[in-house]
Amino acid sequence: MISALVRPLTFALFTGRADPPPLATRRVRRPAPRWLVLLTTLDGVRLADLVLAIFLYGVASAELWARLYQKNLHPPATPTFQLAMLSVSLPLAMRDRWPMGAWRTALLTLPAHVFVDRMIDGFPEQGLTYTWPLMVSYLLVLYTVGSRNSESVSIAVWVVSVAFLAVVNLNAVPIAGAVLAVPLVLGYNVRARRKTSARLARESQLKVAAEGVQAALEERARIARELHDVVAHHMSVIAIQAEAVPLKAAGDARQLEEGLATIRSLSLDAIAQLRQVLGVLRDADGHKETTPQPGLERLGELVANARAAGLAVLFRQTSSVEEVPQAVGLSAYRIVQESLSNVMRHAPGATVSLEVRRERDDLVVRVANGPGPTPAESSSAGAGHGLVGMRERAALLGGTLTAEPVADGFEVVATLPLEPA
Incomplete structure (x- = not known):
């Protein structure tokens, strides 16, 4: 308890240093002229303090004379006379660079000012203690101390100032004590607001950084889904084509050539779509792909490829391409693409029913398949990622997707809003 009281007094009177001036302020700073050899920068606040200190020095000197x-x-x-005048001007000139030093200087030079004042009035028991130039200087110093120190230090400075005033003029303590508290309270409020602003600025920077990381993760997830x-x-x-073409050709060079041409076409299409996806990863000097992303207009190609791979696809589309936004068309295309790929892997040769229709303000995509004539080879490569990606695509548009086994087969139904919320 005692240390909690003594520590702020020791800090204020002997060891303490105030916080540096805040950098993020509207202070006017200009390069100093060459003839000012000792200065490199002219600070508007310190220059104003110096001018005011010289003015108050002159006013106080003239008043005493x-x-x-x-x-x-x-x-x-x-x-003694010069020390009394310096008690008005020197602390004011020091307050921005050394707030605690300015206050200690004011405290040490106040006795000289009081002595000169009392000498003029004939050393009355209770006479005029402080002149207005001295009060202006001291109050400005107290404001700087309050704005650059903790609450406990400001209270210690106020206690010492009031104690000194009580020794000089006890009758003035109630009013002067309240007056001395005003600049300290104002300075403390400014310091608290400044710290709050700095904390909010740091939190804003952290928020921006977190949003950047989140955006990067979302973009990585999107690219992963596309890939x-x-x-x-x-x-x-x-x-499937590479395995089926030699068997289907059975030595027929023409059929073998047609099968290889189909494989080549599929490979080129895959390369083109991969180039579209990876184009967003290029730097500012690269050439990004501007080819439109696939949509409902290319579902026929998917169906043809699936039929060439041995699936019996029954395709029915009742929604025109023009009615569907690009983002919805791309998601529908990818969902159909992934669904057909799953059928090829897990039920090769199966019959597939593909339906794309519009229900009010939604686009409904349904892909259902029966069992394949031959069981598929078990493989766990990439298991589960396709369904997760399809659900994510639907969720990003505010839609839903169900994928579940049905009688002797599997069914995927996606509902995609045409006007996302």
């Missing part, structure tokens, strides 16, 4: 002349008194010793859909579909079709 006038009072001495009125009472026909000789000035005190020159060091998975492109690679999974085309590679499945190419693998």
